[in-house]
Amino acid sequence: MDVQAGKQPKMLATARREFAPWKDKAASPLIRFERVSKRYGGVTAVDGVSLDIYPGEFFALLGPSGCGKTTLMRMLAGFEEPSEGRVWLAGRDLAGVPPYRRPVNMMFQSYALFPHMTVFDNVAFGLKQDGAPKGEIASTVAEMLKLVNLTGYERRKPDQLSGGQRQRVALARSLAKRPKVLLLDEPLAALDKKLRGQTQFELMDLQAKVGTTFLIVTHDQEEAMTVADRIAVMDHGRIAQVDTPADLYEKPATRYVAEFVGDVNLIEAKVVSRDANSVLMQSEAMSAPLRAICEGDVSPGQQVALALRPEKIRVTLRKPGEALENCVRGTVSDIAYLGDLSIYHVRLESGLILKAARPNITRFTEQPITWEDKVYLSWAPEAGVVLVK
Numbered sequence: 001m002d003v004q005a006g007k008q009p010k011m012l013a014t015a016r017r018e019f020a021p022w023k024d025k026a027a028s029p030l031i032r033f034e035r036v037s038k039r040y041g042g043v044t045a046v047d048g049v050s051l052d053i054y055p056g057e058f059f060a061l062l063g064p065s066g067c068g069k070t071t072l073m074r075m076l077a078g079f080e081e082p083s084e085g086r087v088w089l090a091g092r093d094l095a096g097v098p099p100y101r102r103p104v105n106m107m108f109q110s111y112a113l114f115p116h117m118t119v120f121d122n123v124a125f126g127l128k129q130d131g132a133p134k135g136e137i138a139s140t141v142a143e144m145l146k147l148v149n150l151t152g153y154e155r156r157k158p159d160q161l162s163g164g165q166r167q168r169v170a171l172a173r174s175l176a177k178r179p180k181v182l183l184l185d186e187p188l189a190a191l192d193k194k195l196r197g198q199t200q201f202e203l204m205d206l207q208a209k210v211g212t213t214f215l216i217v218t219h220d221q222e223e224a225m226t227v228a229d230r231i232a233v234m235d236h237g238r239i240a241q242v243d244t245p246a247d248l249y250e251k252p253a254t255r256y257v258a259e260f261v262g263d264v265n266l267i268e269a270k271v272v273s274r275d276a277n278s279v280l281m282q283s284e285a286m287s288a289p290l291r292a293i294c295e296g297d298v299s300p301g302q303q304v305a306l307a308l309r310p311e312k313i314r315v316t317l318r319k320p321g322e323a324l325e326n327c328v329r330g331t332v333s334d335i336a337y338l339g340d341l342s343i344y345h346v347r348l349e350s351g352l353i354l355k356a357a358r359p360n361i362t363r364f365t366e367q368p369i370t371w372e373d374k375v376y377l378s379w380a381p382e383a384g385v386v387l388v389k
Contacts, residue, residue: 019229021054028091030055030213031076031181036085037237038071045071047237048085058207058214060224063234063260069217072234073183076215078102090180105179109186111170113158119145120154123173130177144172147209164195171203175210184216188223200226221261225249233257249309254389258307265313265354266387267306271298278381280325281306285352291325292384305387312383313356315344315369320378327378330354332371344369346377 021027029052038046046068053059061069074080075087078099087094094102105126113122123144127137145151148168158166167187174182187203188196204227207214218224224231225245232242233256241253252258255266269281269290279298281290283306290306298304314320320327333353334345341359348354356377358369369375 019056021057022052022230027054029053029088030057030090031215032088033072033076034086034088036072036075036082036087038068038075038080039083044237046075046082049237049239051232051239051242053213053215055213056211058204058227058229059216060228060231061215061217061234062219062221062224062231064219067234068237069234070185073106073185073215073217076102076181077104077106077183103180104183105174105177105181106183106185107170107174107187109189111166113166113169113173115158118155118157119150119161119169122158122169123176125173126177140176141172144176147175147206148172163191164199167191167199171206175212179212181213181215184214186218187216188218188220196223197226203227225261231261233260235260250385252307252385252387255305255307255387258385258387263310263355265308265310267308267352267354269304269306271300271302271304273300274298279304279386281386285348285350286328287349288323288327289325290384291381292386293382294386296386296388298386298388302388307385307387308354308379308383310343310355310357311341313354313377313379315346315356315358316376316378317369317373319376323378326381326383327376328354329374329376332369332373332375335369335371344375346375 031053033049033051036046036049037044049072061072063069071080075082076089078094078097089102089104114125117125120141123141124137127140142151145154148171150165150168150172153161153165158169161169188199191199200223216224216227228245230242230244231248233240233248235256241248241257243251248257248261252261258264258266267283267285267290269283272280272282272289274280274294277293278291279294281292281304283290292306328348330346330348332344333347336343339360341357344356344358346354346356354377
């Protein structure tokens with residue numbers, strides 16, 4: 001399933017931008033979590049979660065270990081029962097329905113392939129368990145292996161396959177019974193970074209081809225941002241924000257989301273004044289006033305945080321014009337060279353360190369910025385997000 005650079009990802013991205021059933025008030029969700037909680041003794045793993053997932057979505061549950069994302073998935077699969085609330089699938093209350101009676105399938109992080117079986121038999125296992133006719137089994141397995149680009153591997157055993165190939169066999173087996181929902185529990189964790197990045201696009205391609213609703217659990221924000229139509233960011237058993245990848249990154253609702261999704265500078269400040277479109281703020285850590293576009297409900301005197309992504313900040317050796325707002329001076333204390341860009345850690349006079357990203361668009365820079373240089377950091381009013389939570 002090699003993805004042709006510049007072709008398939010672009011086509012899928014266009015399709016994803018046009019796919020937004022959650023905006024249609026008349027659309028019915030395929031999956032509904034209705035005030036669902038799960039407790040283990042005195043520990044609450046999931047706390048009053050309500051969430052709708054629509055047919056054909058590639059949906060991600062994102063969060064750190066212990067946030068409740070896997071428990072939520074397991075309740076949909078039937079491996080756990082809610083302590084409170086209800087889980088619905090295609091309009092049916094799943095209470096009391098055993099896992100093998102639910103039209104869902106799960107692909108585990110370990111892939112759970114049978115080592116003594118061939119690729120064909122691994123993919124055919126669920127169909128054989130259901131008593132499907134031999135002809136139907138053969139045609140379905142052939143279709144699934146073609147879908148994951150493993151035609152010709154039918155007689156190999158799992159130990160004769162690479163990690164990426166075993167992952168594809170597990171996907172083919174999970175899809176062979178044509179579930180309404182495919183559950184993916186950290187499916188790419190066992191792959192190396194380069195293969196993981198390639199496989200993310202392959203998963204998007206596969207989901208677009210089969211049209212099955214995919215629900216992925218991951219702690220990897222880059223993975224979630226790449227594959228998902230929407231993401232639910234979880235924190236201590238609750239959902240902090242549900243949104244598209246772009247809106248989560250550009251419009252985080254809370255400090256937690258801003259820090260968890262991507263890299264960010266959080267500057268504590270107090271609102272001085274506001275007009276119809278923007279707010280003026282003052283921070284004890286900054287020598288200049290801060291201005292940001294803000295449509296939210298904030299008022300003078302209120303404590304807020306300005307979330308500022310490193311790539312939104314300009315780094316220059318000279319002061320940009322007569323800038324009076326959103327412009328501070330500091331000293332470069334650290335530099336991370338990442339090839340495509342460099343990350344500068346700039347220490348202000350107050351001791352606050354801001355991170356700024358600068359793309360390396362040429363092989364050589366006439367006037368490079370290096371350690372201990374005095375630099376100016378500046379940004380546009382629309383670059384920052386004012387957060388009150």
